[in-house]
Amino acid sequence: MGTYFNGFMFMRQVLFLTWFLLLLTITNSFSSLQLLCHEDESSALMQFKHRFVINKSVSSYPFAYPKVASWKNNSDCCSWDGVECSEDTGHVVSLDLSSSCLYGSINSNSSLFHLVHLRRLNLADNHFNYSQIPIRVTHLSRLEYLNLSLSKFSGQIPSELSQLAKLSSLDLSYNHEAYSKSLGTLVQNLTSIQKLLLSSVSIPSTIPESIANLSSLTHLVLFKCGLYGEFPVIIFQLPNLLILELGTDQDLVTGHLPAFNSSSPLKVLGLGATANDTLPQFETLGLGSCNLRMFPDFLRSQHKLQWLDLSGNGFQGLIPKWMYNASTDTLKVLMLSGNYLTGFEQSPAILPWSNLNVLLLSGNMLQGSLPILPPSIQSLEVSDNAFTEKFPPWVCNMTSLVELDLSNNRLSGTLHPCLGNFSRSLKVLSLQSNNFHGIIPKGWAKGGNLQVIDLSQNQLQGQLPRSLVHCSMLEFLHVGDNEIHDIFPFWLGTLAQLKILVLRSNGFHGVINDPETNDTFLKLRIIDLSHNDFSGNLPSRYFSQWNSMRAFDAKKLTYLLVGVDGDGWGGSFDYSFTITNKGKEQEYEKILDVLTVIDFSCNRFRGEIPEAVGNLTGLHLLNFSNNGLTGHIPSSLGNLKNLEAMDLAQNKLVGEIPPELVQLNFLAVFNVSNNSLTGPIPCGKQFDTFQISSFEHNPGLCGRPLSKTCGDSSLQRPSIFEENQGSKSLFEFDWKVVVIGYGCGLVVGIFIGQIMIPKEHDWFVRIFRKKQQTRGRVKGRK
Known part of the structure; x- marks a missing residue:
């Protein structure tokens, strides 16, 4: 009985599977038939x-091509270039012939209007010989998208x-000969x-309030339409409006801006010439990161501005000459950073604002000579541009300067001697990543306030x-990547505030003798001597x-920064620091004051690693690689x-790896390759995550x-890593947040994320995000 039942069930399953496959075949065949283009629609398209x-x-798009050239009779139009059919009915529902090099007239007799099932029609960027948009387009009653632009x-x-x-999208833009009598x-x-x-469609009419009834509107672009009259303020309050551009209609549009709240979806607002007599005289005006594409014309009539922020927009080309007339006697702070500006319309660029304290032009594409500034200037930031002149001597007349940042340009020549004997007000001097050569000025005066000197990535020579040593307030000295030939500057050890010293990639040489006193480099937290010719013992x-x-206190995290409160404007400048790893660069745009680094790699140090290194319990990164060190690895480490990274590779170390290193729970990088070590590799914790390399x-x-193997199989305990393969590794977060590296240069990483809030990965990334444009730049945060 059981055998019979099993056979019955088997036959039933076979019959069901056969029926299912037959139904699937019929369905697929039916669908294939339905996907064939309808004959009348194929004929209409041809x-x-x-x-x-x-x-x-006729097409303005450089990659335009004639899509219709591939259309052939007696073939399925659903497969034609630019044609899309419904999968359910086979009707043509979308026709995209944009930039198809079409030339000729189109009228209401066109076979195009036989395609009554169309939902999308795009004929943009062709040449329809100045014919009129046919009224019969309204027969395409299913249209949701219509683009007849250009x-x-x-x-x-x-x-x-x-x-x-x-219709959800209508684009008639740039048909310059077309017009409508009423919007x-x-x-x-x-x-x-x-x-x-x-x-660019002529619409000589007012803007009706009825547009505010179009509650789905997200984009309203009426650039150069000839509109006039008062702009209804209620339109600004459309619940989904993202982009509103009115452009440069000189006769338009009076009105005023409403008070926007934080829930407003508006992202782009281009007002062009909103009438000037309707706007108040501002003293403070912040239009940063507003996606503006041109300088607001209403600034022409502003005479009382003191603080103007236009940074982070889309300005291109030259700074217009008329801007020089805006608030000439009152403007103190002008921010134009983060745009696409290439120069000044008026040349030479002699800036007219007699009381200007702060000028921020960083992150543009400015070329040629630096603008000539009024002597009132306190903060000048022009980093990340393409200025090409020699070091401008007029800088020496800027006796009120607090911050001078010319970094990451193409400036050349020698550094002017006045830098050494500069005004006592200067706190930040950043000339990094230029083409300066010659010697560093020798006469640095006593009593100055310099906290930051960054001369890295130039061709500076000498000593x-x-x-x-007179710069008693100095906290940050970076002269890396130059051609300096000197011994170790032990005399800098008397600078009581020095926290960061970077001498890497120069010609420093000789033995680093032990200090003669016990109060040398007392505040030093980061020292990078890599890629030099130092010798002798560590x-x-x-x-x-x-x-x-x-010291290491994760509860008191702060950033190293310089306060610049010129005329009370409240600016500050964060220390920026770049580390090199396998030829790649990682920039710390901000440096936490808990970060501690020792990098003596790629020199000629010999002898043993001092036990005293193990006393530096706040250390995060230690790199002694590529030297001639001998002896054992100290157990004091x-x-x-x-510690999160230790690189001792390419030395002559002997003996065993100290088992005490297993206690380093934050160690994400460990490299002892290319030595003469012996014995078993320690097991457990982080050591179970390290690779063969x-x-x-x-x-x-x-x-x-x-x-x-080490002979005794009992020594080969299962690793924590293997035991936990089926679940999330205890140290998986380490590898996500620690920036790791091997070899010459600074080994990178800081494990603050694990110490603070283990799940706050986004927080960590925001603090240590990658930026490859600059190295070691001191960048202002306004």
Whole structure:
């Protein structure tokens, strides 16, 4: 009985599967038949094709091509270029012939209007020989998208377009010969419209309040339409409006801006010439990051501005000459950073604002000579541009300067001697990443306030001037990537505030002798001597004195910055620091004051690693790689509880890897390759995550992750990593947030994210986001 039942069930399953496959075949065949283009629509498309000449010169798009050229009779039109059919009915529902090089007239007899199932029609960027937009387009009652822009239509736009009630996007832009007598009549019934683009279409009428009834509207672009009258303020309050552009209609539009709240969706607002007599005289005006594309014309009549922020917009080309007349006697702060500006319309650029304190031009494409500034200037930031002149001598007349940032340009020549004997007001001097050569000025005066000196990435030569010892407030000195030939500047150790010292990639040489006193470099937190020619033993007494590398308090995180309160404007400048790893660059746009770094890699140090290094318990990054160090790895390095990267590769170290290093819970990078180490590799915790490359080329090492066993199988314990393969690794977050690296240069990373809030990965990324344009730049935060 059981056998019979099983056979019955088997036959039932076979019959069901056969029936299912047959039904699937029939369905697919039916669908295939339905996808074939309808014969009348295919004929209509071919007739439309034959009404036009192919002329590649008529399209403005550089990659335009004649889509209709591939259309062939006796083939399925649903497969034609630019044609899309419904999967359910086979009817043509979309026709995109934009930039198809079509030349010829189009009228109401066109076979195009036989395609009554069309939902999308795009004929943009063709040449329809100044024919009128046919009224019969309204027969395409299913249209949701209509784009006839830049196609040489002329004459009156039929008001019947408003009968296309399903339209969500209408673009008639740049048909310069086309016009409409009334904007209200044109759009009155377009209740579903989301995008209304009518740039350069003549519409000599007022803007009706009825547009505010188009509640779905997201884009309203009426650039150069000849509109006039008062702009209804209620339109600003459309609930979904993202982009509103009125452009430069000189006769338009009076009115005023409403008070926008934080929930307003508006992202782009282009008002062009809103009448000036309707706006108040501002003293403070912030238009930063407003997606403006041109300088607001109403600034012409502003005479009382003191603070003007136009940064982070889309300004291109030259700064217009008329801007020089805006608030000439009152303007103190002008921010134009983060645009696409290339120069000044008036040349030479002698800025007229007699009381200007702050000028921010960073992050543009400015070329040629720097603008000539009034002597009142306190903060000048022109980094990340393409200025090409020699060091401007007029800078020496800027006796009120607090911050001078010329970094990341193409400036050349020698540094003017006046820099050394500059005014006592200067706090920030950043000339990084230019083409300056010659010696660093020697006469650095006493009593100055300099906190930051960044001369890195130039071709400076000679020695570090000993007079830098007079800069008693100095916290940050970066002269990396130059051609300086000198011994170690031990005399800088008397600078009580010095926190960051970077000498990498120069010609520093000789032995670093132990200090003669016990109060040397007391606040030093970051020191980078990599890629030089230092020799002798590592300076153990220095390691014993660097008390600031012992402290670590994650509860008091602050950034290293310089306050610049010129005339009370409240600016500050964050220290910026770049680390090199395998030829790639990682920039810390802000530096937490808990970050501690020692990088002595790629020199000729010899002897043993001092035990005193293990006392620097706040250390995050330690790199002694590519030297000639001998002896054992000190077990005291196991005291570096906050260490996240240790690179000892390419030395002559011997003995075993100290098992105490397993206690370093934050260690994400460990490299001891290319030494003469022996014995078993420690197991457990972070050591179970390190790759073979961390240990290779040590013939005497054994144990995981190497293939060489240590003889006693009991030593090969299952790793934590293997035991937890099925679940999220305890240290998976380490690898997401720690920027890791090996080899010469600074090994990178800071594990603050794990110490603070383990799940706040986005917070960590925002603090340490990558920026490859600059290295070691001191950048202002306004």
